[in-house]
Amino acid sequence: MKAIVTPGPRPVTDPSALLDIDAPEPVLGPRDLLVEIRAVGLNPIDFKVRRIREPGETAPDILGYDAAGVVTAVGPEVILFKAGDEVFHAGQINRPGSNAERQAVDERIVGPKPRTLNFAQAAALPLTSLTAWELLFDRMRADPDEEETLLVVGGAGGVGSALIQIARAKTRLRIVATASRPETREWCLDLGAHAVIDHSGPLDEALTAAGERAPKYIASLTQTPRHFEALVRAVAPQGVIGMIDDLPPGPFDSLKSKSVGLALESMFTRSGQGTPDMIRQHEILAEVAALVDAGRIRTTLTEVLGPMSAATLREGHRRLESGTTIGKLALTGF
Known part of the structure; x- marks a missing residue:
């Protein structure tokens, strides 16, 4: 063949x-x-x-x-x-x-x-939908009935595009996506994001400037090492940072004061x-x-x-x- x-x-x-x-x-x-x-x-x-x-x-x-x-x-x-x-x-x-x-x-x-x-x-x-679904529900354990905020870092990528839609269809979460270009911003909004912030600068500052509350769930889908310190500052106490890309360099002591969970997702784990x-x-x-x-x-x-x-x-x-x-x-x- x-x-x-x-x-x-x-x-x-x-x-x-x-x-x-x-x-x-x-x-x-x-x-x-x-x-x-x-x-x-x-x-x-x-x-x-x-x-x-x-x-x-x-x-x-x-x-x-x-x-x-x-x-x-x-x-x-x-x-x-x-x-x-x-x-x-x-x-x-x-x-x-x-x-x-x-x-x-x-x-x-x-x-x-x-x-x-x-x-x-x-x-x-398939791959992006499975990754998004497992990250949201199996790893971060989001409750579909919660009226909390989900931050999707890299909303216009493959997994981000699936996650925005799945979260909008299956949960009551407020979905805030990140993007840096006009066309990617519009893509995220069209898929169902409630708001989009710019990820070219510190994400905690961008969330505050947009008037968004601290997200309980953060799905970091790209450039996690670059954004990690800002994500720790941004996440709500007792929230979860879920990620699919490279781990940032440790230590992770900064998570402890907020009792923040760190969830890792690989779609290939089960198979x-x-x-x-x-x-x-x-x-x-x-x-x-x-x-x-x-x-x-x-x-x-x-x-x-x-x-x-x-x-x-x-x-x-x-x-x-x-x-x-x-x-x-x-x-x-x-």
Whole structure:
């Protein structure tokens, strides 16, 4: 089958950073689906792994996580799906990925594709929706009925775009997003943020200047080390700072006087560690699909770069590495 691989850590400007190959067909495990990939969504994790992946860590080194497609075969213990079902998923970091014609993926981390979306629109959603949902409800343990404030740092990115919508659809929280450009500010407001502040300066000062109260929940999605001291000053006593990117340098003594929690989220924990509640990702994706089909959440896809190839995928990585994308990029199948 056709696939795209990384031969090892190389800059995105190197034409050999990603290569078209003929790869072996996936081998199904007992609870695996064989999914014919119709579209893939791109995320920063794609280029971050490409930058560090050494040859031989997986066989073959097929990257890619977000995907939407059609089930063509199932393992002997599959109970959730059948051949012909349209699905979407975010895959696993320790198995061959979605940059291929076909992919084997555990049914417990797969959801039914939203009926109202095409494959590219659907492929933009799984990883960011799962990350946002898990961060808000599983890690920060936000109460949907609380009338507190949620600060979303990096609201126009992929996870921020999903988190704003999920919080607006599922909670009574006041959502304050951060952005620094007119177009990203409007994007956040259009997705459902109640207010937007500028993150180019100290965030605690920006919150005060905007007349916003101290947020009980802070979702720090980008540049956490840069903003961390301001976030500690900004967070309400007994609040929570949740994060998905790099930890700031310790110590964390500054959190103690406010009894502030620090919550870490990795969407790949459940699948990578094989946790007993791995099926929770299937349940979350099913609820996301239902919210989409009910018109309460929309796709965050902003551009389809074309059919999948090493060249178009490399262009997608280049754009993500620039740090200026809004929403999500996608590629259609080969």
